[in-house]
Amino acid sequence: MNVVENSAQAIQMGRPMHPFRALIRYSVAWLLVVFVPLVALDQMPAVDAFTDPLLLNTGAAATAALLLGLFLVGRVLNLPGTRGAVHGVPIMLISFGIAALVLFSFRIEYSRALLAYSTVVGTVFAMRLRWFEPSLVQQTFYLVPFGKATRMEKIGNFPVERMELPRIPDNTRSSIVADFRADLPDEWERLLAQASLAGVPVYHYKQLTESLTGQVKIEHLSENSFGSLVPNQSYTPIKRLIDIVGSVIAIAIALPVMVVLALLIWLEDRQSPFYVQKRAGHGGRPFRMYKFRSMTNRPPADGERAREEAITQDGDKRVTKIGRVIRKFRLDELPQLFNVLKGEMSLIGPRPEANELAEWYEDNLAFYSYRNIVKPGLTGWAQVNQGHVATLEDIDVKLQYDFYYIKYFSFWLDVLIVMRTIHTIATGFGSK
Structure with a gap:
């Protein structure tokens, strides 16, 4: 063969469209978003849109935001399970938001009405555009x-x-x-x-x-079946920088929330609000993972009982009242931001499993340990696609999502996971 x-x-x-057609579509977008409103304004009495510094500044900012937004949307929509209306909208709004922030920060005069028009039309265009040819x-x-x-x-x-x-x-x-x-x-x-x-x-x-x-099933762990046994190394240092900056910002924002949550958990049963557990990290090396405690404290168990207790069942009676709320919205994971800052975890990657479960999965699922080729994450591709699982059959599917993440390890996939994580947190998808 x-x-x-x-x-x-x-x-x-999902291969990108032909460059010539891409150029045409970018040009049409620019005409609708920037040029047409300038021409319309130019027809008004006492307005010379193409010499007015205020309108020209706005047109330049809108052009930069539009091109950045269309580029980012095009890359993200190249991934499975994406839709322009769901994933294109926030990207375009962020792009135009950055443009507005730059204009405001440097005290550059601009037309709010024109920038608002450009934001709306550019976002609608990104939603409706078919990106792939x-x-x-x-x-x-x-x-x-x-x-x-x-x-x-x-x-x-x-x-x-x-x-x-x-x-x-x-x-x-x-x-x-x-x-x-x-x-x-x-x-x-x-x-x-x-x-x-x-x-x-x-x-x-x-x-x-x-x-x-969005899944990769490994049948033979070889270059022919997987493409490469090592993820994209050029992205690794960039990802670490993003982890450091992102975790510092997130900790600064979430610290008041974490203090309140710790107090509420302590007040419920007067026991430690934190739960620390050893889990397998990058390369299989163990690390201490931090969480807010969402269950009643229980004595340590061994063997099969330890494995059973590590699995959260539907309607699990061990979950506390506050624990049920914080688990639904993933707030129990907030302390792991410190694991990310320490370099033990990443903001995005396969979720680390309890050692009892990891050993069980390794005994029953081929190549399970290969998921440790990248750092475990606060959120991951499997979490936004599948949610919480317990059976070996479901874990096998989860593993295929993890392998997909490893194979297509990239900034763009991380962007998509962040966007879908926001939806997951807002809806409580997959929580137990």
Whole structure:
């Protein structure tokens, strides 16, 4: 299958649009957001919009905010489970908010009305824009019925059609999905090569599955099945800097809340408001993780009982009244900001498990310890997609989310996780 692999367009779902079309869409956005309102203002008596410093300052700031926002939205919407209305809106609002803050900080005169108009129109444009070319939702995917490619048929709301004969589909908006590692008959291998030469996109089922589900299933821990055993090292020092700055700011903001929570927890039963537990960290090295205590204190247990007690069940009677509230909104995790500052954790990464559970998972799930290749986090890709889990089957799914995070370890994925974490906290998704 090497010839087919080299010739096929085995690319991840959500490839960016063609640069020329991107330029056109950026230009249209600028015309609507900046140029059109300036022209309209220029038609008004006693207003020369293209020489007025106040309007020109606003136009320049809006241009910078628009380009920054569109760039960031385009990168984030390249990830699975994203929607412009949900994830594009806050990014655009933040971009224009930064522009307003710069103008205010440097005391540059600007038109509030024009900047408000630009913010609204730019945000609406980002919401409605289809970022990727071609749109995979409108395509029909023809499935080569060999190997593990047939797994694609189990993905809901995905337009897939099984091929009966090795012929290039007549549909102009079609793509082909195949398992490149399967032992295909010669005529089907020729089909994939011919389709690639004819300009028909040919996808490896594994890449499409990962892009659609946000999960990576490791079957063989090797370069061929995972891409690389080491995450993106160029992002690691940047991520550490973000962790330091972010944790310092978060601690400064959350410290009054943490003091109040500690007092309330103590007043409920006159016991320590904190819970400290050893957990596996980066590289499997143990560290002491801090939490606000949300359960009644209990004597330490051993063996299977310790494992059972480490799992929080639905309606768990050990959870205190205050604990039920802080667990719902993840406030019990706030002390871990100090773990982040110390370098034992990151703001974003796979959640560290209790040692009793980690040992159980390691005994029953292949490659479980590989999730420790990156620092554990306050929040993670599995948490915003799945929530709290207890069974081995659910943990296996959670592990696939963790592996996806490791494989696509990047700033943009972290941005998406932060945005979805805000939604998770606001709704209490997945809490117990």
